[in-house]
Amino acid sequence: MTYLAKSPWIIHYDASSCNGCDIEILACLTPMYDVERFGIINTGNPKHADIFVVTGSINEANREVIQNIYNQMSDPKVVVAVGICACSGGVFRECYNVAGGIDKLIPVDVYVPGCAARPESIIDGIVTALGVLEEKRNKHVRSPMVTDHGHTHHHRHAEGGAQ
Amino acid sequence: MSKQITIPFGPQHPVLPEPLHLDLVLEDEKVVDVIPTIGYVHRGLEKLVEKREYTEYVFIAERICGICSHIHGQTYVQGIEQIMGLEIPERAQYLRTIWSEYSRMHSHLLWLGLFADSMGFESVFMNSWRLREHILDDLEATTGGRVIQGVCKVGGVRKDISPEKLDEMVKGLRGIEHELQALMNVFLHDSSMQHRLKGIGVLSNDDAYYLGAVGPTARGSGIAIDLRETGYAAYGKINFKPVVEPDGDCYARCAVRAKELFTSIDIIEQCVKKIPDGPVDMKVTGAPDGEFLSRAEQPRGEVIHYIKGNGKKNLVRHRVRTPTFTNIPPLVTLLKGCELADVPVIVLSIDPCIGCAER
Numbered sequence: 227m228t229y230l231a232k233s234p235w236i237i238h239y240d241a242s243s244c245n246g247c248d249i250e251i252l253a254c255l256t257p258m259y260d261v262e263r264f265g266i267i268n269t270g271n272p273k274h275a276d277i278f279v280v281t282g283s284i285n286e287a288n289r290e291v292i293q294n295i296y297n298q299m300s301d302p303k304v305v306v307a308v309g310i311c312a313c314s315g316g317v318f319r320e321c322y323n324v325a326g327g328i329d330k331l332i333p334v335d336v337y338v339p340g341c342a343a344r345p346e347s348i349i350d351g352i353v354t355a356l357g358v359l360e361e362k363r364n365k366h367v368r369s370p371m372v373t374d375h376g377h378t379h380h381h382r383h384a385e386g387g388a389q
Numbered sequence: 390m391s392k393q394i395t396i397p398f399g400p401q402h403p404v405l406p407e408p409l410h411l412d413l414v415l416e417d418e419k420v421v422d423v424i425p426t427i428g429y430v431h432r433g434l435e436k437l438v439e440k441r442e443y444t445e446y447v448f449i450a451e452r453i454c455g456i457c458s459h460i461h462g463q464t465y466v467q468g469i470e471q472i473m474g475l476e477i478p479e480r481a482q483y484l485r486t487i488w489s490e491y492s493r494m495h496s497h498l499l500w501l502g503l504f505a506d507s508m509g510f511e512s513v514f515m516n517s518w519r520l521r522e523h524i525l526d527d528l529e530a531t532t533g534g535r536v537i538q539g540v541c542k543v544g545g546v547r548k549d550i551s552p553e554k555l556d557e558m559v560k561g562l563r564g565i566e567h568e569l570q571a572l573m574n575v576f577l578h579d580s581s582m583q584h585r586l587k588g589i590g591v592l593s594n595d596d597a598y599y600l601g602a603v604g605p606t607a608r609g610s611g612i613a614i615d616l617r618e619t620g621y622a623a624y625g626k627i628n629f630k631p632v633v634e635p636d637g638d639c640y641a642r643c644a645v646r647a648k649e650l651f652t653s654i655d656i657i658e659q660c661v662k663k664i665p666d667g668p669v670d671m672k673v674t675g676a677p678d679g680e681f682l683s684r685a686e687q688p689r690g691e692v693i694h695y696i697k698g699n700g701k702k703n704l705v706r707h708r709v710r711t712p713t714f715t716n717i718p719p720l721v722t723l724l725k726g727c728e729l730a731d732v733p734v735i736v737l738s739i740d741p742c743i744g745c746a747e748r
Contacts, residue, residue, distance in 0.1 A: 240743075241430070242430040242432050244452045244455040244458075245407065245455035246455025246458065246536045248407065248455070249455060249456060249499060250536060256502075257515055258518075270402065283432075288429050288430070318432045318434060318449075322436060323432055341537060342455055342534075342536045344535065
């Protein structure tokens with residue numbers, strides 16, 4: 227196992243999900259799937275987290291919250307979009323208060339489709355994210371500061387970017 | 390008088406899987422006022438009726454909430470069937486009832502786990518969710534979906550369950566019953582649980598009534614309202630009594646849900662005994678013309694789907710009033726006067742489902 231893959235911590239935010247994917251993420255932590263045996267812990271503090279797991283799509287009320295959590299996480303960090311709503315908007319893409327997938331706001335590294343995404347695919351997504359995390363660490367990738375005007379505020383060593 | 394300070398609680402908070410924002414106004418450790426803000430997960434799905442045909446919209450209705458998904462779908466199709474005057478096959482009614490009770494059990498076990506977690510009982514959280522997987526396995530085996538089943542349709546249900554599987558399901562539930570008993574024993578009799586729950590967040594019978602509490606929040610305050618008693622689906626042919634606790638505190642609301650698990654097993658067993666043979670769906674032609682207020686009992690309380698059609702494939706209006714939304718005014722009352730450290734427990738004691746409430 228690599229250095230970072232030993233105990234990656236995740237932070238979960240429900241953007242505008244129906245709860246279906248959220249309870250499946252929690253199901254991953256509980257005895258049936260038990261990802262905690264790999265040292266994966268669900269934390270509430272963005273500064274503690276390596277992996278940002280987002281469910282649901284973007285709307286006007288949660289834009290700032292998502293940006294805030296993303297900007298507060300320290301590098302290296304990866305974003306996993308769980309469920310079809312987080313990937314593209316899903317069945318709600320035509321709703322007036324749904325702006326689309328999470329990648330319209332922050333750089334997404336792994337997409338986990340499904341409605342609701344199954345625990346197996348969520349675990350697969352997190353494991354894929356670990357590889358991305360390790361790569362980012364080796365390449366010293368600095369993630370951009372995201373604001374409402376897109377990913378403009380790059381850090382000084384932003385060459386390579388997050389995507 | 391000491392100085393007042395305001396503490397924001399949420400939308401991203403470790404105890405809440407969902408975004409709910411409360412501004413807590415404190416005087417020292419006492420909460421003196423609470424200002425709730427909602428709207429973080431609003432999607433605006435009611436307006437989608439204009440873009441989806443009424444038969445397709447069942448899928449959207451199910452996705453109002455991923456926890457009570459089956460019952461949302463069922464309430465919606467029951468409304469459509471009432472407008473169109475459809476008498477759906479009896480076997481379909483029984484199957485809907487069985488799946489409803491499975492949904493209730495999975496929701497209550499999920500909540501009991503989260504509730505224990507809010508008090509810091511990690512192992513009880515894990516055990517509740519371990520038992521919940523048994524329920525999800527049965528749901529997946531019979532419908533194909535773990536949390537979103539997609540099994541209701543206008544005119545019946547999509548899948549049938551074989552008699553062998555039905556017997557196996559009841560045996561399975563009776564098999565985990567002693568484990569459920571042991572777990573509920575912790576919730577109801579453990580001394581530290583009682584210390585955290587008894588006398589905390591008391592909602593009086595009057596307050597519960599006048600503030601419009603529904604479901605376990607109301608039944609925990611001694612109000613015996615349970616929409617299942619109106620006899621929709623197959624509930625009219627089943628004997629059961631709503632679980633009511635008089636005290637109105639967090640313990641009472643927890644006890645209501647804990648005891649309802651066993652009521653659900655009883656209902657499922659009665660359904661399996663009484664279920665008739667026959668088809669599970671019928672052909673549906675035409676489109677709904679008229680309006681109907683469809684009501685059902687969700688794990689969190691009474692849900693209302695208002696449906697209005699004008700004889701075209703697309704409905705004119707769909708409006709949902711969810712149990713969590715009506716339980717927010719009682720929640721604000723509950724929180725006033727409590728200590729800051731009790732806020733997570735009290736917030737969770739109404740079983741907030743923000744996905745439902747904001748849609």
